[in-house]
Amino acid sequence: MAKTIRIGFLGFGTVGTGAFRMLQDNRDAIVKKIGLSFEVAKIGIKDTSKERGVDPSLFTTDLDSIVNDPTIDVVIEVIGGVDPAARLVEAALKHGKHVVTANKELIAKHGSRLVHLAKSKGLDLHYEAAVGGGIPLIQPLKHQLAGNDLVRMMGILNGTTNYILTMMEEEEADYSDALREAQEKGYAEADPTNDVEGIDTGYKISILASIAGGKQVAVNEVYREGISKVSATDIAYAASWGYRIKLLGIAEMIGEAVRVRVHPTMIPLTHPLASVNGVYNALWIHGDFVGDVMFSGRGAGSDPTGSAVIGDFLDVGRNIFAGGSGSAIPYDEGMKTAPMDDLETTYYLRIQVEDKPRTLGEISMVFGRHEISIAEMQMRTLPSEKGEIVCLTHKAKESAVQAALAEVQWLPCVSKVATTIRVETA
Amino acid sequence: MAKTIRIGFLGFGTVGTGAFRMLQDNRDAIVKKIGLSFEVAKIGIKDTSKERGVDPSLFTTDLDSIVNDPTIDVVIEVIGGVDPAARLVEAALKHGKHVVTANKELIAKHGSRLVHLAKSKGLDLHYEAAVGGGIPLIQPLKHQLAGNDLVRMMGILNGTTNYILTMMEEEEADYSDALREAQEKGYAEADPTNDVEGIDTGYKISILASIAGGKQVAVNEVYREGISKVSATDIAYAASWGYRIKLLGIAEMIGEAVRVRVHPTMIPLTHPLASVNGVYNALWIHGDFVGDVMFSGRGAGSDPTGSAVIGDFLDVGRNIFAGGSGSAIPYDEGMKTAPMDDLETTYYLRIQVEDKPRTLGEISMVFGRHEISIAEMQMRTLPSEKGEIVCLTHKAKESAVQAALAEVQWLPCVSKVATTIRVETA
DSSP: OOOEEEEEEEOOSHHHHHHHHHHHHTHHHHHHHHSSEEEEEEEEOSOTTSOOSSOGGGEESOTHHHHTOTTOOEEEEOOOSSTTHHHHHHHHHHTTOEEEEOOHHHHHHHHHHHHHHHHHTTOOEEOGGGSSTTSOOHHHHHTTTTTSOEEEEEEEOOHHHHHHHHHHHHSOOOHHHHHHHHHHTTSSOSSOHHHHTTHHHHHHHHHHHHHHHTEEOOGGGSEEOOSTTOOHHHHHHHHHTTEEEEEEEEEEEETTEEEEEEEEEEEETTSGGGGOOTTEEEEEEEETTTEEEEEEEEOSSHHHHHHHHHHHHHHHHHHHHHSOTTOOOOOEEOOOBOOGGGOEEEEEEEEEEEOOTTHHHHHHHHHHHTTOOEEEEEEEEETTTEEEEEEEESSEEHHHHHHHHHHHTTSTTEEEEEEEEEEOOO | OOOEEEEEEEOOSHHHHHHHHHHHHTHHHHHHHHSSEEEEEEEEOSOTTSOOSSOGGGEESOTHHHHTOTTOOEEEEOOOSSTTHHHHHHHHHHTTOEEEEOOHHHHHHHHHHHHHHHHHTTOOEEOGGGSSTTSOOHHHHHTTTTTSOEEEEEEEOOHHHHHHHHHHHHSOOOHHHHHHHHHHTTSSOSSOHHHHTTHHHHHHHHHHHHHHHTBOOOGGGSEEOOSTTOOHHHHHHHHHTTEEEEEEEEEEEETTEEEEEEEEEEEETTSGGGGOOTTEEEEEEEETTTEEEEEEEEOSSHHHHHHHHHHHHHHHHHHHHHSOTTOOOOOBSOOOBOOGGGOEEEEEEEEEEEOOTTHHHHHHHHHHHTTOOEEEEEEEEETTTEEEEEEEESSEEHHHHHHHHHHHTTSTTEEEEEEEEEEOOO
8 A cells, every 4th residue: 555645634523523533433444445545644734732632743733834734645625614714725735735525615616616616636625524414415415316417406405594494393492492403402503693693604605606507606596585584374384385494495496597595485285395394404406317316314414514514525536546636527617596476486475564444455556566375375364453465476576576466565554564584396 | 628528338227217318318418527528339229110209220239238338338228137247247347437326226236246246447437326226325325424333223114115114104004905906006016026025125125234344134034024914903002102013124233243123113103214104215324423414315216216326327427527537345155144033122023813801911911921011902802703913122132032923822812922023113
């Protein structure tokens, strides 16, 4: 066995420790599969005072010393975020190192540039762990499903929000209580913005859309709504009509463009995504030849995400052994995105109103003027002369619905438009 | 664009026409992804008189002329079966052609030898379409999940039997009626043996087990039972206890060995595989780091299976363009298999009896002597002084259950042991 692959870790948090442990626990099998031995040479961290149960001589706070080290072959980047990860990954590639990263923000924003850089140097850059934790998604899209026109993808790509929504349904809990429970169990961070506002899901669906469309989707062109406005009431209404509410990342090809959006979505209970609950993630794909395919599993956590990192490392290692490095499939920037305004779908609307005779008529008139027709409706009286109108529309255009709601909220009989949730059936 | 990849098809049935159509319909996207143009040069078939809507000059009945043709780069083998596919694939490799095959029997029986041959020649041999139709399974196991010890896999790998079992449940139909319906709809063949007796599932789970275990499982060491003994009665009893009956291929690692089995299996309605109905297929995997992962989709049919074939062809084409051919991961023969006798699980038993006072006692005594204890039991009286005892055991050893049933069926109070179905909960 001629060569020993030397690995440098950038970062050593949840994902890094999972990947490291997998390298230790399954070492013999991994060496056998690669055909080469390996060793972790350095681990770059911020704080060396923390006890981590790993040989302390491996740790350094000088992350540049890892990406500049001529003896290191593979860099595993698990810091997250763009700064300093982008600079370090770029430096690693420029110094001839293969890179495995779990960094969705980095790939969503700089994937095209970095993959091109890797390819130009004959190096591998893999990022399976960036989307869906341990679930194989990126590579199956790039390879086994690559002959398809991937017409449509819908994914539950964030375990935190899926856990919160599941708790809200199962325990009839409010959003804030479910969030607190998720924080107590370690499924949500102290500042949950990134998860609950759909930012995390936005990065992930834009990566998937970039692969499906063959060009990088600009992250700021992803439409995004979080789950903080979803209430237990909405979940109960959804259930009464046979739906469940999930935070979905959705990408749909529209000619040469792709529409990418993240928002709470009502899906029928019979849809395979509807039974993906708790911290589980899933991606449902419709391709023109393959039809419907779904992948599900643990989308986060130390061990599952570590599994994806090490799966990538195995490919890097095999290429070092057998040749074939640098075969990553690059994509350019500049994917066209379709505007949200042109979306046509059905809508769930919950409107709080004064409990007066002409209320329903006035609201209906506004909808009618905007060519929105109502498929299902429920009304109920709330305490203190208030009422609530809840309806499902027939297919309508996003721009029309938004225009109608802008008018409706100024009607004297309307207290507020409490919730608008888009409905997707396939 | 220097080179045009020349493709030869061996066979042009359901899968072949799907793959061919995908090459036509998505031609521009495929050329762009590979970086090279391609053309179908020859199609080898048995009967040239059939109208196929394809340029007739492409067809030949001389299949050897394809594998010997020095101008052909890639052979797509979709004949199925071992003879003449094995000889032709071997000849194609010996003549320096990359091979994509959808042939489960070929890979289950000769995969190790053929992959080694391909590798020794620096050629690609891919077979994603052999298992699970369009669902990416083989390559995710070999790559993204490869760092895991794949402790356990359970798959619904045959659409015909899943369709029949779904019909039996939904329409409370008997096996023979559901089979006839499947035949009328084209989901089952005139001679359904290969599907309903679990032979097809056996090939597929043995391929998956070979990849997971790193050595080829001998097909004749796969334990196999079909669905022809499952009745609507069993399906109803299963439902009454919260279970559904599926034909599963199961592979479980036991130390250095793997136990591979195919049989009707009762799984809880809450198990993700339980909601995979009709012609859909799915594979559920438990890995030591990734946890539970599931893949589902259309496991058969022209377009989905064609999608998998073309996904493989894209990888072959990219390797021709960029280098990296021959990077298939070979495995040797000789995987150790764990004996079925040592299996420990719970069992569903349905026993037809004489409706007499001592019946239950006598049967219970036999079970007790074999250390089998009963968890749940239902009894009912059938017409003409017959009765039926249906029970779920606690965990018991396969050998003990078989020994007890051999005794039970000779008891004077027992007419017959109607059904034995193993139960799996995860």
